[in-house]
Amino acid sequence: MGAHRIDCRGVSRTRPSRDGRVGPWAAVLASLALAGCTLPMPRSEPPPQSPPPTLPPLVMVPEVRPAPQPLEAPRRERLEREAPATTQPPSDAAAPARGTESPPARSSAVETLAQASSEAVAAGDLRTAAAQLERALRIAPRDAELWLALAKVRFRQGDAVQAEQMGLRAVQLAPTQPAVQREAWEVIAAARELRGDRAGAAQAREAARLLVRERA
Amino acid sequence: MWGRVLPAIGLFVLGLVIVASVVLVGVVRSLDAEIRAQFDGPRWALPARVFARPLELYVGAPLRIEDVLLELDLLGYVADGAGALPGTFHREGNRLRLTSRGFRFSDGAEPSRSVEVGFDGGVVERLRQQDDGRDVDLMRIEPLLIGSIHSAAAEDRILVRLEDVPPELIAALIAIEDRRFFVHRGLDPLGIARAALANLRAGRTVQGGSTLTQQLVKNFYLTHARTFERKLAEALMALIIEHRYSKFEILEAYINEVFLGQSGRVSIHGFGTASEFYFRRPLNELRLDQLAMLVGMARGASFYDPRRYPQRALERRNLVIAQMERLGLVEPEAAAAARERPIEVSPRIPRAESRYPAFLDLVKRQLREEYREADLQSEGLRIFTTLSPVAQTHLERQIVAGIAQLRASGDGRADLQVAAVLTDALNGEVRALVGDADPRFPGFNRAVQARRPIGSLLKPFIVLTALSDPMRYSLATLLDDSPLEMRLPNGQVWAPQNFDRRFRGPVTMWEALVRSYNVPMVRLSESVGIERVLRLMQTLGLESPPRPVPSVALGAVDLSPLEVAGLYQALANGGYATRGRVIRDVLDANDQPLSHYPLELRGAVPDGAVYLVREALRDAVREGTGAAIGRTLAPGEAAGKTGTSNDRRDSWFAGFDDERVLVVWVGFDDNRPTPFTGASGAGVLWGEVMKALGAGRLQSQVHPEIIWARVDRYTGLRADTTRCPQVVDLPFWRGSEPQRRADCDFPVDQGGDGDGSWWQRFWNP
Numbered sequence: 001m002g003a004h005r006i007d008c009r010g011v012s013r014t015r016p017s018r019d020g021r022v023g024p025w026a027a028v029l030a031s032l033a034l035a036g037c038t039l040p041m042p043r044s045e046p047p048p049q050s051p052p053p054t055l056p057p058l059v060m061v062p063e064v065r066p067a068p069q070p071l072e073a074p075r076r077e078r079l080e081r082e083a084p085a086t087t088q089p090p091s092d093a094a095a096p097a098r099g100t101e102s103p104p105a106r107s108s109a110v111e112t113l114a115q116a117s118s119e120a121v122a123a124g125d126l127r128t129a130a131a132q133l134e135r136a137l138r139i140a141p142r143d144a145e146l147w148l149a150l151a152k153v154r155f156r157q158g159d160a161v162q163a164e165q166m167g168l169r170a171v172q173l174a175p176t177q178p179a180v181q182r183e184a185w186e187v188i189a190a191a192r193e194l195r196g197d198r199a200g201a202a203q204a205r206e207a208a209r210l211l212v213r214e215r216a
Numbered sequence: 217m218w219g220r221v222l223p224a225i226g227l228f229v230l231g232l233v234i235v236a237s238v239v240l241v242g243v244v245r246s247l248d249a250e251i252r253a254q255f256d257g258p259r260w261a262l263p264a265r266v267f268a269r270p271l272e273l274y275v276g277a278p279l280r281i282e283d284v285l286l287e288l289d290l291l292g293y294v295a296d297g298a299g300a301l302p303g304t305f306h307r308e309g310n311r312l313r314l315t316s317r318g319f320r321f322s323d324g325a326e327p328s329r330s331v332e333v334g335f336d337g338g339v340v341e342r343l344r345q346q347d348d349g350r351d352v353d354l355m356r357i358e359p360l361l362i363g364s365i366h367s368a369a370a371e372d373r374i375l376v377r378l379e380d381v382p383p384e385l386i387a388a389l390i391a392i393e394d395r396r397f398f399v400h401r402g403l404d405p406l407g408i409a410r411a412a413l414a415n416l417r418a419g420r421t422v423q424g425g426s427t428l429t430q431q432l433v434k435n436f437y438l439t440h441a442r443t444f445e446r447k448l449a450e451a452l453m454a455l456i457i458e459h460r461y462s463k464f465e466i467l468e469a470y471i472n473e474v475f476l477g478q479s480g481r482v483s484i485h486g487f488g489t490a491s492e493f494y495f496r497r498p499l500n501e502l503r504l505d506q507l508a509m510l511v512g513m514a515r516g517a518s519f520y521d522p523r524r525y526p527q528r529a530l531e532r533r534n535l536v537i538a539q540m541e542r543l544g545l546v547e548p549e550a551a552a553a554a555r556e557r558p559i560e561v562s563p564r565i566p567r568a569e570s571r572y573p574a575f576l577d578l579v580k581r582q583l584r585e586e587y588r589e590a591d592l593q594s595e596g597l598r599i600f601t602t603l604s605p606v607a608q609t610h611l612e613r614q615i616v617a618g619i620a621q622l623r624a625s626g627d628g629r630a631d632l633q634v635a636a637v638l639t640d641a642l643n644g645e646v647r648a649l650v651g652d653a654d655p656r657f658p659g660f661n662r663a664v665q666a667r668r669p670i671g672s673l674l675k676p677f678i679v680l681t682a683l684s685d686p687m688r689y690s691l692a693t694l695l696d697d698s699p700l701e702m703r704l705p706n707g708q709v710w711a712p713q714n715f716d717r718r719f720r721g722p723v724t725m726w727e728a729l730v731r732s733y734n735v736p737m738v739r740l741s742e743s744v745g746i747e748r749v750l751r752l753m754q755t756l757g758l759e760s761p762p763r764p765v766p767s768v769a770l771g772a773v774d775l776s777p778l779e780v781a782g783l784y785q786a787l788a789n790g791g792y793a794t795r796g797r798v799i800r801d802v803l804d805a806n807d808q809p810l811s812h813y814p815l816e817l818r819g820a821v822p823d824g825a826v827y828l829v830r831e832a833l834r835d836a837v838r839e840g841t842g843a844a845i846g847r848t849l850a851p852g853e854a855a856g857k858t859g860t861s862n863d864r865r866d867s868w869f870a871g872f873d874d875e876r877v878l879v880v881w882v883g884f885d886d887n888r889p890t891p892f893t894g895a896s897g898a899g900v901l902w903g904e905v906m907k908a909l910g911a912g913r914l915q916s917q918v919h920p921e922i923i924w925a926r927v928d929r930y931t932g933l934r935a936d937t938t939r940c941p942q943v944v945d946l947p948f949w950r951g952s953e954p955q956r957r958a959d960c961d962f963p964v965d966q967g968g969d970g971d972g973s974w975w976q977r978f979w980n981p
Contacts, residue, residue, distance in 0.1 A: 028274075036434075107274060107275060107276045108274075108275065108351075109274035109275070109276070109353050109354035111273075112353040112354055113354065114488055127809070127812070128323055130814065131322065131323045131812070132323070134814070134815045135272075135323075137643065137815065138272070138640075138643065139272065139274060139276075139277075139354075141642035141643060142642070146962045150815075155376075161814055162817065164815075165816075165817040165818065165819055166817055169792065169819075172790065172823060175920065180458055
């Protein structure tokens with residue numbers, strides 16, 4: 001587990017272990033959903049013991065807090081919904097087209113830390129690299145690229161569980177950044193391979209592949 | 217005859233001399249060994265130091281200028297009109313000039329920086345170096361020391377190196393204690409003579425003849441017996457030390473060893489410690505008069521205690537200054553100016569205890585899982601925690617004021633108690649903790665140790681379990697609010713009641729959560745299966761689940777506020793369970809890393825379901841049981857749940873905004889009923905705390921699989937027009953939104969939606 005003594009108690013020993021295996025149906029559905037079809041969720045499954053982030057990428061648009069302007073955004077959205085409805089079903093009103101918004105610009109503080117982290121990785125100092133990224137994540141907790149970078153560091157440190165979790169987090173936070181998502185799925189695939197989850201790794205690679213095709 | 221006696225006498229004397237020499241050599245060697253053991257080994261048992269999180273400054277940081285000033289004040293910064301020296305600041309309107317003190321963190325040294333910070337609203341909008349105006353990306357202000365972990369011997373020591381000691385201090389020390397320190401060999405007969413004369417003249421002891429070396433020996437090695445043998449041993453040891461170690465090493469040891477005060481059971485040793493203890497500032501920031509005062513206390517810390525005997529301390533200080541002037545060690549003007557200043561020391565803060573006992577208690581619990589008590593007390597570990605002194609201050613102020621009001625609101629409430637936990641919404645770090653209505657009191661830590669029934673706080677997790685199955689349940693799903701009787705496993709019949717003992721018929725799941733109805737929730741819990749709800753909560757961090765009996769649905773589960781915060785963390789965090797962290801790093805005395813407590817994620821529940829629950833909880837604050845809070849903060853800018861347990865024995869509120877999760881509990885220690893509901897007790901405090909923190913922003917998020925639809929409140933069916941009188945916008949998994957339109961949505965002359973209208977008339981007579 002690298003140079004640091006982690007308090008693993010709560011995470012790996014008392015929780016039921018996740019094997020991340022999901023049936024073939026879910027894999028098909030995952031691919032379809034990724035391709036843009038609006039299929040409903042599988043029905044009547046009891047919530048799994050460690051409910052699977054392997055379901056279709058469930059993403060939220062990040063709202064990093066920069067200067068005061070974003071205050072207007074929520075209200076504008078609410079006004080749209082409050083407007084008298086037409087005969088059109090309201091279901092399409094709120095969902096934006098994918099890929100139209102870009103994430104807010106990074107602050108220079110985050111840039112500096114991310115840069116320092118890359119240099120540490122290059123120098124083989126993974127502990128410092130992780131520390132820099134953790135510090136950056138305190139500043140910009142919804143920055144998908146930071147989560148991706150930390151996932152990679154964890155992978156290099158041999159922590160496959162966290163590499164996968166953080167990769168999934170990166171996917172979740174980057175709906176408008178398919179390149180980031182693709183790379184994240186690749187890290188997830190590698191992490192799953194490391195843990196011996198062949199099926200899960202295959203799904204992740206498939207998810208990455210679909211993203212490449214989507215962009216093309 | 218003399219020819220025989222003289223040689224005999226000579227032999228005898230020779231024999232005596234030989235024996236004496238042998239004895240002397242033996243004594244010297246044993247003393248020498250003792251000295252070396254002390255000097256060359258680890259010299260002192262150093263307590264562990266516990267630090268809060270460092271305040272990070274960068275453009276875009278969500279900080280108010282008042283909060284930065286609060287942090288600087290806690291750190292002992294001084295407003296000196298310029299802000300160019302370490303530990304000083306200067307405010308002009310929305311701009312702040314300050315110079316941080318350098319600090320060694322686990323990831324390297326942070327230099328001292330002189331910067332200018334500009335604020336706009338609650339955000340840092342400019343950060344520049346003072347000297348050349350260049351932008352600064354990111355900097356950390358040194359972290360606040362929030363506590364120390366001492367051994368039973370309880371000596372407190374902040375070590376200083378000789379090169380970091382202000383020269384005025386050394387000058388003062390030499391001047392008043394041992395003028396010929398750099399010249400003598402350990403003992404100073406001239407000094408003894410001079411002191412004897414001065415003492416005779418004054419009629420009492422005003423000067424000591426001991427050298428600094430002798431005083432070091434006295435403090436370091438021997439107990440306080442003042443026998444002749446002791447004095448002899450002392451003298452010998454002084455000579456040995458001078459022989460073995462340089463003047464600088466001896467001086468440094470003295471500066472770090474001299475006893476300078478007492479705080480309860482903890483003794484204050486060394487000028488570094490005394491500087492913090494009396495002035496709340498590091499040694500290198502003290503003025504001449506302050507240094508002189510400390511030096512004056514070396515002769516008798518209790519006798520010259522500035523807090524108890526300020527006049528004595530003043531006279532002694534001025535004596536030191538006068539002596540320095542007489543010896544030409546300070547300019548007359550500077551000396552005069554220093555003598556003019558009054559004695560000003562900070563109020564006493566007990567050293568053995570922390571300002572923040574509840575938080576420190578939590579830190580110690582976590583440390584004891586990994587470190588032995590002995591190591592914690594004596595190895596000089598440095599522990600970096602997640603506490604935000606600013607958040608803690610706001611939390612304490614509002615809790616103290618709020619609980620005082622609740623206590624005064626009626627009879628029999630004087631012993632009402634409270635606990636509160638504040639964590640970062642996204643990484644689960646504990647930012648502030650209160651375990652008692654008196655936050656300074658280091659007793660029972662209710663935030664961690666008091667496990668109480670959580671009542672309605674559990675309901676969001678039943679809803680979360682249900683909504684993880686979107687083909688069966690949505691927020692518009694109707695639940696039956698009608699009399700219910702259940703046979704329990706033990707044979708008893710249980711008839712749960714709503715808060716107002718009324719029944720409303722079919723209600724949407726949304727309304728049942730927002731208004732916190734009991735009976736529909738019990739039905740929902742039975743429908744999804746209480747075991748599944750408990751399993752979900754275990755994934756979120758619930759450590760010891762209760763037996764899956766039906767009353768669990770109404771929160772017959774005992775949890776501490778900290779555990780509740782952990783559960784609500786996942787709701788705030790998009791479905792990821794993050795382990796509540798209190799410690800970030802532990803370093804040893806040489807700044808080498810020992811432990812790192814990393815940021816960890818645990819994917820727990822699909823974030824779509826969390827999204828739905830989050831929006832319902834937002835509505836709970838806007839118009840549901842938490843509506844009072846919705847009036848304190850901006851409406852719709854926080855999400856949360858009231859919790860009232862059986863007979864109102866516990867009043868809870870748990871909720872969050874974009875940045876923070878806050879849980880407040882109010883109740884009596886002896887478990888008797890309170891007059892408060894979750895809303896009227898804990899909820900009130902919750903709103904006040906969030907407001908004081910400048911909180912209250914819960915941004916709307918967009919999720920590609922979630923759509924919003926307008927529904928009729930009573931039937932949960934779609935309302936596409938404005939005809940239905942009571943409508944609400946609800947989020948749904950795409951495809952799970954209601955397909956049928958409500959009856960009220962159609963024009964009056966149209967019969968309705970075919971079959972749908974018959975159903976609706978059946979349910980809504």
